[in-house]
Amino acid sequence: MSVVDVKSPFNSALEVGLRVITVLTSLHPRAIDLQTMVELDYLLIHSGDADGPESLHPPLPLRSGELLVRRGMLERGVLLMVSRDLIARHCTPIGFSYGATELAQPLLDALQSPYLRNLRVRAEWVASKFGAMAPDDLTRVTNRFYRQWSAHFQVSEQTAYQ
Numbered sequence: 202m203s204v205v206d207v208k209s210p211f212n213s214a215l216e217v218g219l220r221v222i223t224v225l226t227s228l229h230p231r232a233i234d235l236q237t238m239v240e241l242d243y244l245l246i247h248s249g250d251a252d253g254p255e256s257l258h259p260p261l262p263l264r265s266g267e268l269l270v271r272r273g274m275l276e277r278g279v280l281l282m283v284s285r286d287l288i289a290r291h292c293t294p295i296g297f298s299y300g301a302t303e304l305a306q307p308l309l310d311a312l313q314s315p316y317l318r319n320l321r322v323r324a325e326w327v328a329s330k331f332g333a334m335a336p337d338d339l340t341r342v343t344n345r346f347y348r349q350w351s352a353h354f355q356v357s358e359q360t361a362y363q
Contacts, residue, residue, distance in 0.1 A: 217278030219312075220245060222287050223320050225301035226309055227328035232291050232300030235279070237336055239271045240343040241327050248323045251342065253330065257319060 224241050225233070233241070249256035279299060282288040287305045291298045309321065331339055 212274050214274075214277040214281040217242070217274050218282040218287075219278075219317070220320060220324075221275065221278050221299075222282055222301055222305045223309060223317075223324040224327060225288060225299065226305045227321075227324040228332050229301045229306075231332065232289070232298035234296055234298050234336075235272065235275065237339060238275055238279070238299065240339050241331060242271060242275060243343055244331055245320070245323050245327050248326060251330075253326050254323055257316070257323060 220242055221238060224238070224245055244251050244253070246258045247256045248254050279288055282305075283290055283299075285304075286302055287308060288299050289302050291300065309317070331342065334342070
């Protein structure tokens with residue numbers, strides 16, 4: 202199987218990889234680990250949930266459950282962008298971190314779709330609001346959305362059994 206799935210452009214390695222390099226370019230020269238990337242990506246596409254600009258993706262009722270499945274999608278997107286020298290992988294004493302290379306910004310500058318323009322605005326917002334947060338603080342922010350999702354799920358589950 203190819204890393205790029207052309208049958209489904211949404212949440213494909215290509216789309217996720219573009220989201221990741223957009224955030225990493227906004228954070229440049231800082232590099233981040235995969236868990237931070239998962240949390241920033243959620244905040245990027247659901248920025249309205251965090252009192253930011255209007256969300257890029259629709260406000261589906263159980264969207265915070267995405268936090269549970271986002272890591273695999275991000276890993277595929279990161280690998281694609283690493284293979285194209287748009288993301289650099291750094292080995293640190295506590296694991297890998299990832300940062301945008303000098304090729305990422307020119308690629309983003311060449312892409313002019315409305316989606317990419319909106320993505321860049323939200324990436325700048327995410328970087329300015331959450332980019333300097335300590336990992337534990339960022340996790341507390343995203344856990345708030347997970348708890349809301351869990352509460353919705355439990356209410357749905359209780360209703361189904363009554």
